[in-house]
Structure formats: structure tokens, C-alpha cells
Amino acid sequence: MIVCFDIGGTAIKGAGAWAVDDVRPVARRQTPIHDFDAFIGVLKDVIDEIGETPTCVALSIAGIIDPDTDRAVIANIPCAHGRLLRADLEAALGLPVLIANDADCCALAEYGVGAGRGHRVVFGAILGTGVGGGLVVDGKLINSAGGFAGEWGHGPVAATRAGNPPVELPRFACGCGLDGCVDAIGSARGMEKLHRHLAGSELKAEEILDAWQTGDVDAARTIDVYIDILSAPLALVVNMTGATIVPVGGGLSNSLPLIAALDRAVKARVLRKFQRPLVVRAECAIEPGLVGAAVLGAAFASPEA
Template sequence: MIVCFDIGGTAIKGAIATSAQDIRPLPRQPTPLHDFSAFVATMRAVIDQAPEQPSCVALSIAGIIDPDSRRAVVANVPCIHGRLLQDDLETALGLPVKIANDADSFVLAEAGIGAGRGHRVVFGVILGTGVGGGLVIDGKLINSEGGFAGEWGHGPVAATQAGNPPADLPRFRCGCGLDGCIDAVCSARGMEKLHAHLHGKMLTSEEIIADWQRQDPDAARTIDVYVDILAGPLALVANVTGATIMPVGGGLSNSLELLEAIDHAVRARILRKFARPLVVKAECQIEPGLIGAAILGLGG
């Protein structure tokens, strides 16, 4: 038995887990943002609800463990940002601690009990507020010691011409400090910036997708360009990793039609040919962070 956590900037979700199929959530607690002692006390209060001493504690965090310094980079929870988080929590809690970021937890969940079941190589894709991902091979997370593997949304690789016929595109500035990242143009906000560039009007990503499904020509043009920009880099990820399934989470994954368009475009660009979908909707829609943390803590 372990205790697993999904740590967010608003709430800490905790659960008792004996397997990936047996995860019992506990009441959410507000996240102490600026007081590490209070943060530990909140975790301890959840752990104390376990019926016995857990074998370890596993966390999903919206951040990164730097593989060189071992320090946590978690901007939305300042009291753990910059800490040697694993060491500090193990000292404070007296238990072994395992940590993964939220995208890695998502792909662990999908590989374990979601759309990636039965696949050796699973690349999980996040298309939402940001563009991210994670990689699991033979049930094991590549980022077992932290790190940036799977962050395909960053790097100056976005096309400056895309769509049919090709549209000229700027190299949108990304929050990471680079220009031309996939995150900057293929996240939900990126789709909105793309639509404004092409048509001179601001709509939400939900409105753009809804208009596209109603066959609005402006929205159809935006989605055509969007899919063309996204498909090449994602196809390269498939070629490099050998992934045989790519479950997608995040807000944009709610449109099955968009995922189908992305899937067709990616499969047309990869070396290995699949007669079935490669890019699919994630199956773990409820608490993937807790599920992934549980799998991590139980030996994933």
C-alpha cells in the first residue's frame, strides 16, 4: 500500500492505493503555497488516514525535477520551488518518496490502464493550456530521475509556412523564452493566436473548433494550418521513439474530430505504417495524476 498525491497550485489531492485499479481518493486539501512546514503537515494529515504505514509516497507535480541539480522547478507552488524536494520530503515524512511531473504521470496512467495497455512504447501527448508529453517504454518512465524527455512542445521547430495552400506564419514567442515553439502555436492559446493572425479576429479555441465542425471556412482554414504545423513534429516524435500509440489529454483532446484529423496527418508522415489509429483520445479522464503517481509508487 502507498499514498499518492496530485499536487496543484490550488489543491492537494491524496489517495490510498494498493494497485492501479484500487485507488481510494481522500478529501482534497488547499495547497499551502508559501510555507513548506504547512505543506508537509498537509501531506502528513493525508498519510495519517492510511490504515497502515505506507511503503512509500508518490507525487505528481506540475513541474520538473532538474536532472542535474535535483531541485524542483514548480512555479505555481513557491514553497517547494528550488528545493531538493525528494530529499526534503523523505526527511520530513520519514518515508521513501517518488516524484514525477504531471505529463509523465499522465502517460504512466495511459500505459498502465488506459489507451496504451499492451503497447511497449507509449508517448503521451498533452494538447491544452500547454503542449507537452511523456514517454513510457516497457512500463517504465524514461524520466525516472526527473528531466525534460517528452517535452516535444519546446524548441524552435514550428513551420513558418503551413496549410494548403501554404500560409505565411510568424515565429510566435513562447513562454519558455524561445521563438517558434510548437507550444506557442498549437496550445489552446496558440490556436487562438493562429486564428487571429489568419483572419484578424479573436475567438476561443472552443469557438474555433465548434465553427470548424459547422464547416465555417475561416475555422476550417485555421484547423488545416494548425494540423499541418503540429503533425510534422509529432510524426518525428513517433519515428524517434518508436511509439505505437499516442494517447492525447488536455482540453483540445475533447474534440474527437480534431484528434482524427491529427491522427490522419501524423500517420501520413511516419515511416512505420499503421492500419489503425495512432493518435487517440486518452482513456484516463478522471484523476490521471493520481493514477500515474500510484503506478509510479507501486513500481512503474
């Protein structure tokens, strides 16, 4: 049995996993973001509630482990930020601890029980409050030691001329400190920023998508430019990794027409010609962080698998 956690700045979700398709959540707890002893206490409470000694503890976190220092980079949980988190947790819990980024865990979940089943190379993309991703090859994360692999949303590569007919675009500032990142224009807030730039009106991403589906000309223009901007770097990721499926999670994946449009655009730009959907909505919509952590823990518990 593996104890899994999905840890964010607001809540800690816990579960016992007896198999990757047998994950049993317990009640979520509030995240003690400023008190590391209290943070440890919550983890211990969950382990005690499950009531069985686990093989290991596997965590999905909204952050990364720096592969050069082993220190956690978790901006929204100050008490864990900058720590040798794996070592600290193992010392406190007396159990092996595995840690992966939340986007990586979503990719693992899709590989294990979602749209990535049967595929050797799975690139899980996130389109939501941010643009992220994770790469799984033969059931293993490329980011097995932590790090930034899969972060296709960052880097100054977003097009400054896009759409049909093309329109000139500024290099929007990104929260990572760079200008011109895909994240700055491909996230939900980025879509809203793009619509404001193109149409001069304030709409939420959900409203833009709804208007697009009802034939609104301004919304259609925004989505045309948006898809053009996203599809090029995502096609490059597919070409470089050899991914044969790209499950998409995050809030924007709830729009099936958006995912279908992105699929058509990406397939038109990749070298391998797919006669089936390539970019698809993630299937593991319920607790993908916990399921991904379960897959991570299962690989540790059965390394020969």
C-alpha cells in the same frame, strides 16, 4: 499500499492506491504555495486520513526535478521551488518518496490502465494550456531521474509555412523564452493566437473547434494550419521513439474530430504504416495524475514487475 498525490498550484489531490486500478481519492486540499511547513502538513494529513502505513509516497507535480541538481523547478509553488524536494519530503515524512512530472504521470496512467495497455512504447501527449508529453518504455519512464524528456512542445521547430494552400506564419514567442515553439501555437491559447492571425477575430479554442465542426470557413482554415503544424513534430517523435500509441490528454483532447484529424496527419508522415489509430484520446480522463503516481509507486514497490 501507496499514497499518491497530484500537486498543482491550486489544489493537492491525494489517494490511497492498493493497485493501479484501485485508486481511492480523498478530499482535495488547497495548496499552501508559500509555506513549506504547511505544505508538508497537508501531505501528512492525507496520509493520516488514509490510515495505513504506505510502502512509499508518489507525487505527480506541475514541474520537473532537475536531473543535474535534484532541485525542483515548480514555478507555481514557490515554497517548493528550488528545493531538494525528494530529500526534504523523505526527511519530513519518513517514507520513500517518488516524484514525476504531471505529463509523465499521464503517460504512466495510459500505459497502466488506459490506451497504452499492451504497448511497449507509449508517448503520452498533452494538448491543453500547454503542449507537453511523457515517454514510457516497458513500463518505465525515460524521465526516471527527472528532467525534460518528452517536452516536444519546446524548441524552435514550429513551421513558419503551413496549411493547404500554405500560409506564411511568424515565429510566435513562447513562455519558455524561445520563439517558434510548438507550445506557442499548439496549446489552446496558441490556437486562439493562430486564429487571430489568420482570421482577425477573437474566439476561444472551444469556439473555434465548434465553428469548425459547423462548417465555418475561417475556423476550418485555422484547424487545417494547426494540424499541419502539430503533425510534423509529433510524427518525428514517433519515428525517434518507436511509440506505437500516442494517447492525448489535456482540454483540447475533448474534441474527438480534432484528435482524429491529427491521427490521420501524423500517420501520413511516419515511417511505420499503421492500419489502426495511432494518435488517440487518452482513456484515463479521471484523475490521471493520481493514477500515474500509483503506477510509479507500484513499480517501486514491485521492481521485478
